[in-house]
Amino acid sequence: MIGLIKKVPSITRKEIAQRLNISEPTVARDLKLLQEIGSGFNRPAIFRMIKCYEEFPDVEIVATLSQQLSRSHFLELLPIKIRRKESFALLCVFMSSGM
Numbered sequence: 795m796i797g798l799i800k801k802v803p804s805i806t807r808k809e810i811a812q813r814l815n816i817s818e819p820t821v822a823r824d825l826k827l828l829q830e831i832g833s834g835f836n837r838p839a840i841f842r843m844i845k846c847y848e849e850f851p852d853v854e855i856v857a858t859l860s861q862q863l864s865r866s867h868f869l870e871l872l873p874i875k876i877r878r879k880e881s882f883a884l885l886c887v888f889m890s891s892g893m
């Protein structure tokens with residue numbers, strides 16, 4: 795939907811619904827959500843969020859790591875084939891702190 799709006803800024807809700815083969819109320823709801831939360835919740839971003847959730851299931855460790863690592867750091871860790879990525883990330887933080 796965002797791509798369509800960017801291509802045709804003057805497009806109406808009815809035209810969006812017709813082109814995407816969805817109902818006008820769905821378009822209205824989605825546009826309202828876009829205004830409220832922004833466009834950062836696109837399909838690739840949601841899949842990355844799911845992957846992070848699956849790869850870093852321990853909320854306490856993630857809360858600790860998130861104070862030292864950025865979102866980009868977490869995204870870099872995702873492709874690494876290590877069973878306990880939380881342990882690896884903690885080790886990286888420990889080593890970078892000079893301890």
